[in-house]
Structure formats: structure tokens, C-alpha cells
Amino acid sequence: MFMFGLEMPPITPEFWAILGTLILLEGLLSADNALVLAVMVRHLKGEMQRKALAYGIGGAVVLRILGVLLASFILEYWWLRAFGALYLAWLAISHFIKKTHTADEAEASAKGRGFWPTVVLLNLTDLAFSVDSILAGVALIPRGMPREQGLTIVVMGGIVGLILMRVAATVFLKVLNKYPAFDDVAYALVGWIAVKLGIETLEAAHEVFPAVPTFHMPTVMFWGVMAAIAVIGSYLATRRPAMTDAQAAARAEAIVHHMDETVVDAADGRIDGR
Template identity: 30%
Template sequence: MSLSFFADLSLLTVAQIIAIDVLLGGDNAVVIALACRQLPEELRNRGIFWGVFGAIGLRVLMVFFALSLLALPFLKIIGSLLLLWIGIKLLIPQDEDAHEVSASTHLLGAIRTIIVADAVMSLDNVVAVAGAADGHLGLVALGILVSVPIIVWGSRLVLMLMDKLPLVVQLGAALLGWIAGDMWMDDEAVSHHTVNWPLWSTYASSAAGAALVLLGGRLLALRSRAASP
């Protein structure tokens, strides 16, 4: 690992990536469990290990392409809008029966299911992590390597914490809004204007993004509860 990586190391960025992965990765842990549930007992750990190993590699690759795409004009603005929606969606009550994952009775089938399902379900995760990483793929890899074991082996604790302390989810959603509020200002299409804005404008935009997510999530959650029987 080069010295330049350590020079660029931002503990705050890594912490944000880990927080995003853990917050958005609870469903992925459920998928892993469902995919391996019909494997023989002696193969389950191997299925989980190789499935997670493949999912990590594919996710880093997806983030690499996302980082490359975000260098194009207007895509960071689009990414910011996606992040705002992802944050709002976190605050809307979810359907408990949303997971329909076919379990395989053989190892390769379970591994394939984990990798494919993780890739499909991690699109929101990839956008959020790419926004937080600010171009540093090394930080992305480090954050994912730390967070995935937490998701897989600590998923019950994480999910219980979210159930017991709704503030954790609120803070996570606000973090996504904060990143979105900062992300659009670095877009190639507008950065030649925003670079001359005062420093406080960056914090104001980030705070506005966080507030928008919390307000939008609360309004949609109230509407969802009112519509449910």
C-alpha cells in the first residue's frame, strides 16, 4: 500500500463510508442468511464467506465505475438527488415481507445468489459511498472491508439497535442528505461557480440537504401510516 494512500487517509471519510454501509446493509445481511438457509450445516460458513468475498469485490468494482461516472458533468447533481431520495426512503416504514430470495441446496448456487442479490440491492449503497468517498477508491475499499463483516456477523445487533433507537436511522438519513448537499456543488457543470462561494455556503447546503431528508421522510412516513389500514 503506497504512502500516498496514507497521506490521503481521512478517518472522517472512512467513518462515513462505514456508517453508510452498515445503515444500508441490513437488508443484505438478511439476503445472505436466506440464500444459505438450505445449505448443509457444514457448508453454510463457506457459502457465507465466499458469497461475501465475491460481493465485496463486485461492490468495489461498482463504486470504481460510479466514481468515474461522477466525474462527468451533471452526474453529481443527479447523484445528489438520488441520495436525497435514498435518505428519505430510509425513514419510510418498510414492508416486512419484502425479501423473496430463493435458497439453494448447493454451495455455488448460494454464492451466486448472494453476489447477484447484493449487487442489485447495493445500487443505493454504491451511489452513497461514491458521494462520500470524493474520488478515493482506497478509502472505499477500506470502508467496505471494515463494514461488511459488521453487516454479516453483527447484523442482528445493528438491526436491533436501529429498532430500539430510531435516532440512529434518523442520523443516518441526515448523513445522506448532508453528503448530497455537499456533492452537487462539486459537479463539473457548476463547480466553476461554486468554487468562489464562501466556505459557509458548503455547510449551509449540506445542512439544507439533511433537513430536506428529515422533513421529506417524516411527511412521507406520516402519509404512509395514514394510508395503511
């Protein structure tokens, strides 16, 4: 990893806490991404539906790689972190004030569009999910950590996200299908992460412009609130299942099977209907 300007950070409890949080968020957000991509192509017919989904999956991979490159700049410049904090805060707030679920909203926006407009919309959706997860990874990096070490963790999170989009997609989709409120838990965590990034941005700005007010959030406070959100949120989310285990599993497996078929078609040249 050294040849790419990366450096493995010290293996500490905080490292495992950051990586564990990234895996949880990447899993939920990747499953949400897979679900959204699947419903956005429903209005297309036959092979056009499969072809559009193939472009969407390919876009998810490319944009995740570009997102990791963007992360290197965000870690280096404090004013970019300010935009990241504002975006994550907006993301969390908008999630809780909107009235429709992400998948329902995406299906409504894609319905009636032609093939190429749908492909463009799929990739814009991929971009949003990539930015969400990459910024969350950046925000979790302690401000004092060397840039090379922080970027290593973000890269690890990005790789985990790509893997989870297929390997663990069924598990996370099943959880989201049965307990839709876990989506709220994920975005509550994102909102608190935005607060952390915002406070760290003020600290960095204060060093350049002393007139800027500054605050400091103790590490134990940040992780304490993160744990409280995860535990309390999980308890509340599991109190009201939306469907049975069998229904949730069947729906998740159907989505993943559809995506698997698309990947196979793209690999053997049949995605264009030949």
C-alpha cells in the same frame, strides 16, 4: 498508493469528518447487508444454504472492488455524479415510504426460489449495497478536491466496509437488532448527502452550460445538518429498543457465526458437501 493513481489527501478536520461518516455508514450498511444475505438463504436446505451464502459473500467482495473502479469515473465526470445524486435520493425516499424492513422484504423476494436464482438475487443485493456505499463516499468528497485524493478516501471507505462486514459485524448487527430505527438514521444521512451531491452537480453543470441555475452549500451548513441528523436521530432511535441487549447480542452472534462457518467451509473445500 501512488502507483495506483492515488494520493493521500491532507489530514484536516474535514478529512476526519468524511472518514468518520464513511465508517458510520459503512458499518450500518455492511451490517444490514450481512443480515439481508443471512435471511435470503433461509428457505434453502442444508449445504445448499451454506453454499449460496458463500457465493453471496464472495460477490460482496468482488462487487465492492468494481464499485471503487466505478468511483474513479464518477469523480471525473460531472454528469455521472448527477445519476449518483438521483440514485441516492431515490434510495433514501424509497426506504422511508416502503412498509417492510429490508431484511423482511429480501426474505420474501427470495422465498421459493431455487439455488441459482437465489445466488443471482444475493449478488444483485450485493451490487445495490456496494453502489450505495461507494456513491455515498463519492458524494462526501469536496468538489474542489483533486480526483486522486478523493479516490483515495473512497478506496479507504471501501476497505473499511469489507473489514466491518466481519470484524465489527457483531457490534453493528447488535445495534440494528436492538434499535432498528438506526437504519432510518443511516438513510436520512444518505438523503442529505444526495442533496449535497445534487447541488455540486448543478455547480459543475453551470460551468459548462451557464443557463443551468446554480446554488452553493457552505461546508459548515452541510456538516451542521449531518451532525444534527446523527445526534437527533440517535436520540430518537434509542428511545424504543426492539429487544434486550442479550437478545440483540445472541441474534447478531448467530448470524456472524453462520457466516464464519461458511467462510471456513469455502476455504477447506467442504462447501460442496465433500
